[in-house]
Every structure is written in structure tokens, then in C-alpha cells.
Amino acid sequence: xxxxxxxxxxxxxxxxxxxxxxxxxxxxxxxxxxxxxxxxxxxxxxxxxxxxxxxxxxxxxxxxxxxxxxxxxxxxxxxxxxxxxxxxxxxxxxxxxxxxxxxxxxxxxxxxxxxxxxxxxxxxxxxxxxxxxxxxxxxxxxxxxxxxxxxxxxxxxxxxxxxxxxxxxxxxxxxxxxxxxxxxxxxxxxxxxxxxxxxxxxxxxxxxxxxxxxxxxxxxxxxxxxxxxxxxxxxxxxxxxxxxxxxxxxxxxxxxxxxxxxxxxxxxxxxxxxxxxxxxxxxxxxxxxxxxxxxxxxxxxxxxxxxxxxxxxxxxxxxxxxxxxxxxxxxxxxxxxxxxxxxxxxxxxxxxxxxxxxxxxxxxxxxxxxxxxxxx
Numbered sequence: 001x002x003x004x005x006x007x008x009x010x011x012x013x014x015x016x017x018x019x020x021x022x023x024x025x026x027x028x029x030x031x032x033x034x035x036x037x038x039x040x041x042x043x044x045x046x047x048x049x050x051x052x053x054x055x056x057x058x059x060x061x062x063x064x065x066x067x068x069x070x071x072x073x074x075x076x077x078x079x080x081x082x083x084x085x086x087x088x089x090x091x092x093x094x095x096x097x098x099x100x101x102x103x104x105x106x107x108x109x110x111x112x113x114x115x116x117x118x119x120x121x122x123x124x125x126x127x128x129x130x131x132x133x134x135x136x137x138x139x140x141x142x143x144x145x146x147x148x149x150x151x152x153x154x155x156x157x158x159x160x161x162x163x164x165x166x167x168x169x170x171x172x173x174x175x176x177x178x179x180x181x182x183x184x185x186x187x188x189x190x191x192x193x194x195x196x197x198x199x200x201x202x203x204x205x206x207x208x209x210x211x212x213x214x215x216x217x218x219x220x221x222x223x224x225x226x227x228x229x230x231x232x233x234x235x236x237x238x239x240x241x242x243x244x245x246x247x248x249x250x251x252x253x254x255x256x257x258x259x260x261x262x263x264x265x266x267x268x269x270x271x272x273x274x275x276x277x278x279x280x281x282x283x284x285x286x287x288x289x290x291x292x293x294x295x296x297x298x299x300x301x302x303x304x305x306x307x308x309x310x311x312x313x314x315x316x317x318x319x320x321x322x323x324x325x326x327x328x329x330x331x332x333x334x335x336x337x338x339x340x341x342x343x344x345x346x347x348x349x350x351x352x353x354x355x356x357x358x359x360x361x362x363x364x365x366x367x368x369x370x371x372x373x374x375x376x
Contacts, residue, residue, distance in 0.1 A: 279306035
């Protein structure tokens, strides 16, 4: 499973990374575009809303000349622009332009007369660009690109003011936003978008890392189950008897061959001490060796012994006692060990039979001369 995942990831890694990068770029770009559209619309809407409160009849009384300052209409419009600027802290200037022979002149602005930025009526706006004149031509509102004039660099929202009777543009209302603050807001939005993208990437990286770890754990779990199954099959099918002895005396985890050799069920073996099923003639040697093993004098021992069967018979085995290391420690609690037994009963019986045969032959041969003499 893991190998397939690795192959797929390695094969499509570049495509996945490229897709994520393109998605991040598109998200950032779209966020910036949406932000610009939102800010542009708000700026134009603010300018159009303010322009709607300036009576056209008052504007018609103005002539873009210094004498306009004496008119009550001029003063009312100026007071309105000053209040409008005060209520909107993002606005630097608000003003009215008149177009005379393709040139723009100030009608009213939002600056007090004592301000160094004050523009008296009739002052020419000689930095005017085609964008500044465009609303007079097509009668449509627009938001300019950043433009630098004698007062600074600005982004301006320009709204045409039309005569309701003739439909002609008689003036232009404008508000200026600091280009530095405007770009700062845009930069903050870009940083915000990049921060979101970075957070998403971090989350994805963590997610993929966790997925990778989960796959590793799944693979390890599968391998452990396979190894456990293999161990269990070997344990169950081993041609020798295997048992784990807990607390020195009680047997557990007994394989089928062990039960066959001692002719008892697992339950019987678990409930019986190995001392009780050891032949009395072999018990002394077994206990002597076991005491050395128990005290740590030896790590294990091997001996041939007899196990008693329930019917009173016995069975010869070759027994190996060895320490059981679990988690790097000698025994799970320092008292466990492994008991391995090999059935050598038939071999022992053959050895006994052979020795008996040899004994009989020797006795026969030792008595042959006497027999020969009596026969004679």
C-alpha cells in the first residue's frame, strides 16, 4: 500500500505542487482584484452620494472667479464640503471643477481660506489629465490612476454634475484619496491573502505529514500483524514443544506440540506446576539447575528428563531453559523464561533396548565356555 502511494506521489508530485502554487497565485490575484473593485465602488459611491446633495441651482450661480467668494451659494457649498471631509477621514480633498476652453478651474474646495492647500475660485488646475476631463466628455463617473500634482499624489473619484434641463455637464465633483494610503490598503490585503495561503499550505503540509505518518503506521501495523501471524503459525506448527513459564512455575502460551508431549490439555498444564509433572528421579537435578538459573548464576541449561503423563507413564524429553528477554529486559518482570522440549522418548527407548541387547549378548558370550564344556 505504501509503495503505491509513494509511486503515485512521486509521479504527480510536480503537478500537485504546481497546482497548489497556481491556486495560491489565483486566490491572491482574485482577492486583490475583488478588493480593488470593492474599494473602487465604495469610493465612487461615496463621491456620487456627496454630489447628489449639492444643489445644481447653487452651482449655476458660480463663475469660477475670485468674486464668487462673496456669494452665499459659494459659502454654503464650501461649508458642506468641509463637513463632508471632516466626516470621512480617508478623504484628503473635496472640490468642484468647471471646464472652460478645455481647461479645469476650481469652483469650490474643502480647504479653509487660511490653509496653505486652499484653492480660490478661478484657480487653474494646470496638472489636469485626460482622466480629469473625461467626465465632462462622456458624463460618466470614474476613478483615476494615481496622479501627482502640486499637492501630492492622489487617487481621485470624479463625478459629473449635469443640468437636469439640458443634460449638459456643468461641473465636476471630485474627492482625493492619498495614493500612499490607497496602496498601503492594497498591500495589507495582499499580505492578508498571502497569510491565508501560507496558513492553508501549513495546514496542508501538516495534513500530508499526518497522512504519511498514518500510512507508515498502517504499514507498520500490517507488518506487525503479518509477523504476528507468521510467529503464531510457527509457534503453533513447531515440531518441538514451546511454553512460556511465568513466575518460574506457571506455564502459559503453550503450543500444541508441548501438550502432545506431556499428554495434557493447555488448561491442565496451566493449572499444574512443572515440578508436579517431572519424574521424581529427574527432579533433584532439575531443581539444582533451576536454582542456579533463578539466582542468575547461569543464563539457562539443557537436560534430558522425564515428564509424567496422567496415566502414570513417563515420556523422555530434551529440555532447554532460557531467559526470556522482553523490551530489552530479562523477562517481563525478571521471573519469566522459555521452556523448549524435544520429544526423545522413542530414541531413549531404542537406547535402552540397545543397551539391554548388548547386556544380554555380553552375558551370553561370558557364559559360552562353560556351556561348551558341559555340552562336551
